[in-house]
Amino acid sequence: MTPPLLADIEAAETESLGLYGGELVRFGPVWASFADPNLPVNVAWGFGSHSDGLDRHLDAVEAFFARHSLPSRLVLYSHFPAWEVLSLRGYRLERMLHVHARSLENLPQLTGVQVRASPPDEFAALSARAFGPGNGAMMARTAARPRTEFFAAELEGRPVSAAALSVFGRVAWLFSAATCLEFRGRGAQTALLAARLHAAKDAGALHAAVVTTPGSASERNVQRAGFVLAGARLTLVRDQSASTV
Template sequence: MTPDLTGELETADSLHQALYGGQVATFGPVRAVYAGPGLPVNAASGFGRHADAQVLAAVEDFYAGHGLPSRLSVYSHFTDHATLAARGYRLTQMLHLHARPVLPDDVPVTPPGEIRTRHATPDEFAHLTTLAFGPGSEAIMARTAARPHTQFHLAERHGRPVAAAALTVLGHVAWLFSAATLPGDRGRGAQTALLHARLHAAAERCATHAALLTVPGSASERNAHRAGFTLTAARLTLERPADTH
């Protein structure tokens, strides 16, 4: 992937995060999201390669106003880690960004079998993903189901819902996210089928690239590689305690 494409994907991720609603503050290209208490999407993103001191101070004030530590998402092309370290930021999470072109004649197809996919209603999506992710996921899944400009997909095995996932197209980028499978139905192809279904939906909506984030070394990462995605960058989450001066 070219640096320009990586920057485009980072911008799409920042726009994607802002769709969770709540309060979104913009500081130049940076968007700081507060979607609700304790939600993992409460973070500022869109920094590019460098951190501006005034923007960082504004982000920190924004989260302090909500009684939260300041949390930032930066990509591996970010080079200004010394500035963040000096302000007390520490790495709390790393995810892998994967991307692939969306070419209508080169989108994988799930062979006929026991898994079928279809569009889901927001309620169907929220119900299944909450069961799949387990206790503590209720609030973020409800927020996800309420997002605008978001398409939900369901996978059924022998007619029974077993997995769900979401898709948002932002400009030319299709963002694939919130994929979850019921514990007893994992490893049977449901997420692969949902990847393929969302790639077809992305092609129908004229996206040129698809992107997703995974935990390094996870089953989701292996599924992404089999669907033609390649590792493009890392997304780093850094956090600064609210009482850092």
């Protein structure tokens, strides 16, 4: 079974980003969200691999963010075809993540580290501690998402690592995984990866997808778990002084 196409993964994240709440507006195929001025989910997404009507959709997106006194920020995948249009409109690359995928056949075995379901309030507190200062509001909003399962891994009898999973049709989206600093390198993330892959298969998914920072320990973990590079996920932000072409 081959990994999902990048378009399938983007479609899964399109559903996922819509679960964070806040003001959610659609402009043709494109969605834009405003949740809180300081949260990274104030973005527009769903551009896919088509550029029909792109300028019109971008006009609407930029007006939406201007109404909230925010720069226009877009999430796109590397199969997007119209990068020159974005450059001309004053967009620059802010962040790039690697997109990894694998089928849900021949899954890694569950490890000896205990993994269990995590109540949303525990997940919010644990993941905020694991990701570090400044992440509390985002993790609380993540914990409030519908259609999401939360997991905790335990070491020395206490929860030290958290992660989340949502399934959208045939694609499982694995995200928000972090381990408390003093417990890193002891297999908690490996255990959470395996547990979520098995849970995704039990939920009927055929493939799993995850994004990681290039060259990070998380990327090495997912590669060891059988994921392969499928493309890139890019965040672009528009210079607020730029004029529309």
